[in-house]
């Protein structure tokens with residue numbers, strides 16, 4: 381067996397130790413005589429798995445006691461509808477900060493359920509930056525302010541936490557799509573009303589959506605909100621109103637345990653900074669490659685880059701693949717290349733990429 385260095389944006393690389401443990405436990409989880417996929421979600425085995433996963437996530441992100449952790453389905457894209465359906469309450473307007481493809485998609489979907497005010501947008505600058513909070517034009521009484529704190533496609537990450545208290549609007553809940561950088565860096569959960577993300581970038585398999593929501597925001601769902609997507613129903617039923625994505629929760633739980641063994645979020649953040657620095661420093665020193673995102677807003681997780689001679693793109697992709705470095709093709713809307721270097725990508729993988737890129741440039745430059 382040989383494993384590649386997998387730079388996929390998602391579904392993405394998982395820690396090898398997690399995959400090995402899951403393989404070992406595939407037919408018989410802890411002497412139960414069953415695999416996790418075969419268990420009732422209400423049985424004592426799976427209930428314990430889910431409770432442990434939730435407790436570990438709460439510990440890793442230091443989630444305060446007045447926040448609920450929900451394990452849902454539908455992915456981040458479904459949340460684009462589920463969130464306004466749950467949070468609008470009797471308000472009319474929701475504010476959106478648009479910093480790339482994902483927040484753009486979110487504000488479009490929200491228009492089915494709310495009047496959307498674009499509080500700030502970096503579209504004019506080609507989504508290469510994050511508008512400073514001082515420039516955000518919030519409406520008078522928005523239900524929430526929506527942000528995407530790491531734009532997976534553009535490779536743009538907030539260099540600050542969107543703490544509205546700093547602009548005198550601390551009463552407005554901040555919603556953050558953290559799909560592609562949750563658990564990659566320390567955050568202060570208390571600054572947010574709701575954090576959400578699909579699991580398949582930095583947590584585990586596709587099919588699981590994590591929602592972390594402040595308790596006072598529960599119980600405001602629109603009458604036509606599907607019951608299975610009403611945050612209060614999900615919370616009141618311990619994420620088991622309907623059958624949850626049990627195997628995805630189990631794998632996510634193994635990833636949380638792995639992350640704790642690495643030293644938790646603070647320790648993985650140190651590694652993530654080192655990985656990103658290695659790659660960006662190389663790109664900046666090169667006259668063969670470039671990254672076009674404003675330096676302060678460059679994502680530590682998703683690194684889009686371009687060959688200055690785009691005629692070499694196909695050769696770059698073919699040769700990198702032959703060298704065991706895969707999924708480097710950029711998103712079709714951006715072009716070029718993209719290396720996603722999530723928590724489970726070791727420094728050695730990024731070093732292998734940089735070595736290949738240096739060699740390719742020397743041969744083709």
Ligand SMILES: *Cc1c(COP(=O)(O)O)cnc(C)c1O
Pocket residue numbers: 390454455456457458482528530531532557558559560578581
């Ligand atoms: C991948 C991604 C999504 C879409 O997730 P789905 O699981 O396909 O719904 C939304 N937002 C961000 C930031 C993402 O990275």
